Amino acid sequence: MSxxxxxxxxxxxxxFFQSLSKVYxxxxxxxxxxxxxxxxxxxxxxxxxxxxxxxxxxxxxxxxKRLHEESPADLEQRKVxxxxxxxxxxxxxxxxxxxxQSGSNNDETDSDDDVVFMKSKPVSRPAPKxxxxxxxxxxxxxxxxxxxxxxxxxxxxxPERRSTMPATGLVDTTNIPRAxxxxxxxxxxxxxxxxxxxxxxxxxxxxxxxRKRIARxxxxxxxxxxxxxxxxxxxxxxxxxxxxxxxxxMMISYLKGRKIPDAxxxxxxxxxxxxxxxxxxxxxxxxxxxxxxxQTEADSLSNIPSLVPAKSNPTDHNVSPYSLKxxxxxxxxxxxxxxxxxxxxxxxxTPPDDPPPKxxxxxxxEVSKPVDTKKDALSDMIVKSKRIADAxxxxxxxxxxxxxxxxxxxxxxxxMPGGSKIFKFEQHFLCNKGPQKQSKDCPNARTIEMLEKLLxxxxxxxxxxxxxxxxxxxxxxKRQKEKVCTSKEAKKISGIGQRIADKIEEIVETNELRRLDxxxxxxxxxxxxxxxxxxxxxxxxxxxxxSQGHRTIDDLLKHAKLxxxxxxxxxHLDDFDTRIPRxxxxxxxxxxRSVLREMDSDLSMExxxxxxxxxxxxGDIDIMVTHPTATANELHKVLEDLLERLFESGFLKxxxxxxxxxxxxxxxxxxxxRPGMPWRRLDILMxxxxxxxxxxxxxxxxxxxxxxxxxxxxxxxxxxxxxxLWKGRQTDANSKVITEGTRVVSGPDEKAIFDYLxxxxxxxxxxxxx
DNA sequence: GGGCGGTACTG
DNA sequence: CAGTACC
DNA sequence: GCCC
Numbered sequence: 047m048s049x050x051x052x053x054x055x056x057x058x059x060x061x062f063f064q065s066l067s068k069v070y071x072x073x074x075x076x077x078x079x080x081x082x083x084x085x086x087x088x089x090x091x092x093x094x095x096x097x098x099x100x101x102x103x104x105x106x107x108x109x110x111k112r113l114h115e116e117s118p119a120d121l122e123q124r125k126v127x128x129x130x131x132x133x134x135x136x137x138x139x140x141x142x143x144x145x146x147q148s149g150s151n152n153d154e155t156d157s158d159d160d161v162v163f164m165k166s167k168p169v170s171r172p173a174p175k176x177x178x179x180x181x182x183x184x185x186x187x188x189x190x191x192x193x194x195x196x197x198x199x200x201x202x203x204x205p206e207r208r209s210t211m212p213a214t215g216l217v218d219t220t221n222i223p224r225a226x227x228x229x230x231x232x233x234x235x236x237x238x239x240x241x242x243x244x245x246x247x248x249x250x251x252x253x254x255x256x257r258k259r260i261a262r263x264x265x266x267x268x269x270x271x272x273x274x275x276x277x278x279x280x281x282x283x284x285x286x287x288x289x290x291x292x293x294x295x296m297m298i299s300y301l302k303g304r305k306i307p308d309a310x311x312x313x314x315x316x317x318x319x320x321x322x323x324x325x326x327x328x329x330x331x332x333x334x335x336x337x338x339x340x341q342t343e344a345d346s347l348s349n350i351p352s353l354v355p356a357k358s359n360p361t362d363h364n365v366s367p368y369s370l371k372x373x374x375x376x377x378x379x380x381x382x383x384x385x386x387x388x389x390x391x392x393x394x395x396t397p398p399d400d401p402p403p404k405x406x407x408x409x410x411x412e413v414s415k416p417v418d419t420k421k422d423a424l425s426d427m428i429v430k431s432k433r434i435a436d437a438x439x440x441x442x443x444x445x446x447x448x449x450x451x452x453x454x455x456x457x458x459x460x461x462m463p464g465g466s467k468i469f470k471f472e473q474h475f476l477c478n479k480g481p482q483k484q485s486k487d488c489p490n491a492r493t494i495e496m497l498e499k500l501l502x503x504x505x506x507x508x509x510x511x512x513x514x515x516x517x518x519x520x521x522x523x524k525r526q527k528e529k530v531c532t533s534k535e536a537k538k539i540s541g542i543g544q545r546i547a548d549k550i551e552e553i554v555e556t557n558e559l560r561r562l563d564x565x566x567x568x569x570x571x572x573x574x575x576x577x578x579x580x581x582x583x584x585x586x587x588x589x590x591x592x593s594q595g596h597r598t599i600d601d602l603l604k605h606a607k608l609x610x611x612x613x614x615x616x617x618h619l620d621d622f623d624t625r626i627p628r629x630x631x632x633x634x635x636x637x638x639r640s641v642l643r644e645m646d647s648d649l650s651m652e653x654x655x656x657x658x659x660x661x662x663x664x665g666d667i668d669i670m671v672t673h674p675t676a677t678a679n680e681l682h683k684v685l686e687d688l689l690e691r692l693f694e695s696g697f698l699k700x701x702x703x704x705x706x707x708x709x710x711x712x713x714x715x716x717x718x719x720r721p722g723m724p725w726r727r728l729d730i731l732m733x734x735x736x737x738x739x740x741x742x743x744x745x746x747x748x749x750x751x752x753x754x755x756x757x758x759x760x761x762x763x764x765x766x767x768x769x770x771l772w773k774g775r776q777t778d779a780n781s782k783v784i785t786e787g788t789r790v791v792s793g794p795d796e797k798a799i800f801d802y803l804x805x806x807x808x809x810x811x812x813x814x815x816x
Numbered sequence: 817g818g819g820c821g822g823t824a825c826t827g
Numbered sequence: 828c829a830g831t832a833c834c
Numbered sequence: 835g836c837c838c
Contacts (some may be wrong), residue, residue, distance in 0.1 A: 289825090450831040504835080513822065515835030543836045584831050609827080611831085655834070669834075703825065712824070715833075729833070749821090756821040766834085767822050 072371075097480060134627075149272045238326050240267030244285040245274055245310075246296050255533075255551060256315065257290060262556045263318055274304050286312045288337045290532070297337075313712050316531055319555040323492065421497075489529035492552045494520055497546070502554055503565035506574045508585050517750060519546045522813040554574030573597050579623050581727070582702075611702050618716065621724035625663035634667045634726060641691050643672065645684065649673050654731075654745035660811035664726035667717070672738050672794070681732040682709050688730070689713060699725050737769045738794035744768035750815035759803055764790065771799050 064636035244263060249255035249272075264270060271283045286306065288297050297312075306312065317335040323326050330336050486496065501516040522541035523530065530536045531554045535545035553559050565571065570592055576599070577588035596602055599616060608616065615622065636652040642649040652658070655668030661776035671688070673681060692698035700716040717728040733741040744752060745768070764773045765787065791798045800807050 248818090399834095509835080512835040514820070515837095518836075541836070545835065584833070586830060611826080710825085712833085714825085731833090744834055749834050752834055753821045760821080765822080769823095 050734070160315050160588070235266060236325060237267035238321060239263055242267075242284045242289055242327070243269040243271045243282070243284045246315075247286060247288045247292055247300055253289070253716055255555065255705065258552065259315060259318055261556050262322065266322065274301065274310075276308060283307055283310050285317075286310050287315045288312060288320065289315055294337065294339050316555065319557060322557040328458050399727075458512060488524060490523050490526055492557070493530065493550055494523055496553045496559050497523070497549065499562055500549070500559065500565065502575070503562070503571070504576065506571065506585070514750075514753075515541075515543075515814070516546070519543075521750060577602075579614030580612055580619060580621055582609055583615065587612075610704075614700050614716065615703060618725045622716075624724060625665060626655065626667065626726055628662050628664065630726070631664050631667050631717065633719055634728065635652045635669060637695075637717070637719070638669055638671075638688075638692070638730070641688060641695070644691070645672070645687060648675070649684065652742075654742070655747065656730075658810045659748065659814055667727060668729045668731070668739060668745055670731045670733055670738075672733050672735060674735055677736065678709060678711065678734050681734060682711060685711065685713060685732045689715075692717070696721075698728070736789070736792040739791060739796045739799055740766065740770045741768050742794075742796040743799055746810050746813060748814055748816045751813040754815075755803065755805060758805065762803065764803070764805075766799070769803055 246256065246260060248256075252262060260270060268285075274283055274286075279288050292449070311330065313335045314332050314337050317330050320330075322337065325732060364416075367617050497516060497520050501513055501520065503511045504516060518541040520792070524535075526539065530550055531538070533544070533547035533551035536542050536550040537544060542550070549561070573596075574588050574591055575586075577583050577591055577596075578585065583591075591606055593604060594606070597608055599619065602608065602616060631653060635651065635657075639651050643652055648695050650672050652670045652672070653668065655666065657665045671681075671684070673684070676684065688703060690699060693701075697717050698715055700712060702716075703710065703712060703714045711732040713728075713730040715728050715730075716725040720726050720753065731741065731745060743755070743766075757768045759771065764771055766772070770789040771791040772787045773790045791802050797807055
């Protein structure tokens with residue numbers, strides 16, 4: 047991008063910095079998404095713009111009418127207009143209060159109204175054209191037009207630092223290299239709902255989720271009808287969406303005698319999201335989407351089969367929401383869309399995630415009567431183990447019943463009732479065998495994909511815990527056999543809380559996630575991700591480089607100060623970033639093995655890491671070397687010897703653990719099978735016999751599993767590390783270690799550790815939570 | 817509102 | 828010590 | 835972020 051490079055002057059830095067900040071528009075919660083470059087920037091020159099929810103007056107009254115009457119273009123215009131108002135008054139004057147609290151992101155309840163779209167980039171965007179029903183998709187750009195000023199969520203040490211650009215700031219700083227905006231225009235969306243009109247029950251936007259759905263329908267071309275049948279106009283409602291909280295009877299009473307147009311199809315609210323996911327209007331799957339008058343109770347029960355969310359429980363009084371039957375009289379297709387719904391077509395291509403048929407294979411019906419029943423058997427133990435077992439890990443992976451959650455094995459010693467019951471479906475979630483299959487097999491693949499993107503983003507954020515929470519949530523979602531559609535369902539899953547549950551629902555409903563758009567929009571997103579791929583470069587380093595103006599690998603090579611690791615990391619960035627086929631991992635292992643054999647026939651070796659977990663491809667190669675009798679010291683020498691030999695043979699290309707201390711037992715380096723082949727990250731760990739069990743555990747992972755089982759150990763007053771399982775460790779008030787304690791389990795038996803901890807044995811391939 | 821794995825190496 | 832890394 |  048920038049032909050010539052020079053270190054930025056101080057002033058340039060400031061400008062650059064200003065240009066980094068953005069003003070987000072955010073609707074559903076106001077947490078901070080901040081790739082906050084924690085730089086020593088003088089705050090004086092920078093103003094803080096108070097975005098303010100000044101416009102908050104817009105209550106629910108605004109909702110419907112506006113949404114209803116305005117074309118998308120109008121909408122957009124309105125938003126722009128609104129934005130500018132606060133802008134004028136927003137001077138350098140303070141706002142500390144506002145911004146400060148926005149950083150603490152507490153509630154998410156308030157913000158979800160019309161205020162929503164308001165905050166927008168100060169830069170004047172070309173106002174949308176008047177073109178009414180143009181083929182363009184103006185409103186879909188809404189979210190991408192946003193920017194916002196950000197506070198610093200955590201980081202007490204840097205409380206007020208937030209840069210903001212004065213209204214003109216962004217524009218004027220165009221001379222700054224790459225800090226300018228990189229707007230990814232949102233991909234154009236097809237107006238799949240063009241020509242249809244719909245009515246909602248209830249027909250308002252009081253519920254945020256409903257509001258989103260309605261907005262989304264409109265964005266994609268649908269017209270929101272004021273009434274079921276607008277007499278004056280020609281509009282005839284083609285779809286009626288029924289909020290799931292409404293039963294058929296409620297709906298009827300809501301309509302107060304108004305008749306449902308013959309042409310109208312009555313569907314539940316999830317139908318729109320389903321269509322969006324397909325990119326066109328699809329025929330509603332009867333049991334899943336069509337809403338109809340319930341029949342006799344017995345009847346409707348038998349009819350509930352799999353598909354629908356668990357909550358429709360027989361015992362669960364009639365709330366029975368969308369688990370309603372097909373409308374008695376078969377609804378006709380609505381006029382317009384009809385042509386677009388070739389039946390054959392629908393049949394032909396199988397929906398990417400059409401749960402019902404697919405998953406019946408596993409467990410057709412179980413969904414409906416989950417929870418309560420299962421508790422009793424375990425309850426006893428659960429009471430005790432509940433607080434000990436970390437939620438996520440010690441439950442069946444399948445967790446099938448959504449109740450799922452915790453409890454369970456952990457304390458096998460005493461009771462083992464639940465243990466054996468459900469363990470058959472491993473293959474299902476062991477979808478890692480086929481690289482690309484995986485995503486297809488999982489009913490929640492789409493959701494997971496989106497959440498993973500968000501996870502990636504949060505990793506760039508420097509938040510230590512959120513990414514972990516996301517990974518646990520994603521892992522939990524992966525275990526679900528049924529598609530999780532609503533936040534309520536999602537919330538029941540252990541590891542998924544309210545915030546992520548809401549996001550799941552948003553994804554399912556709208557097939558997109560606003561938060562993600564904002565995230566991707568950050569001008570530093572790409573640079574940061576790029577730099578973070580470099581071995582030896584973490585977040586802090588990446589930020590420093592960015593603050594120094596570096597944006598490309600080339601910049602770094604030419605002008606940045608690089609550590610030895612980083613230099614290697616950069617030189618082989620692509621190599622290290624490429625997955626290694628299982629076969630090749632094995633080959634690397636064989637090279638090491640053969641050298642070891644030359645050295646001492648008692649030395650043995652095992653390939654660990656994701657290879658041992660059975661993955662088809664690995665990020666690196668992990669090798670554990672053991673010897674039945676060698677002491678640590680001897681092993682250290684073996685390692686030195688081994689490395690020397692590997693170097694000589696040309697196999698080992700780099701050792702990034704070079705200044706290994708005496709007694710060092712690890713090597714982090716790179717190896718290459720043959721000239722011309724990529725370098726691979728190679729880790730070698732020497733393990734004395736008494737530590738082998740623990741080392742197996744550690745080196746097999748995955749990391750979530752490790753964290754979890756270590757936490758469990760700790761909750762039981764033990765300590766698990768790669769050298770063994772320990773007890774009797776004493777700490778003083780300051781948690782300083784007084785006594786190290788003694789090793790409870792040692793030796794090469796991995797299972798012994800599981801046993802001692804009361805954790806049911808899991809094969810390596812069952813330890814995948816990633 | 818506080819917890820969130822335990823460790824090794826680098827500079 | 829903070830940062831980065833390993834699983 | 836989630837959970838206690």
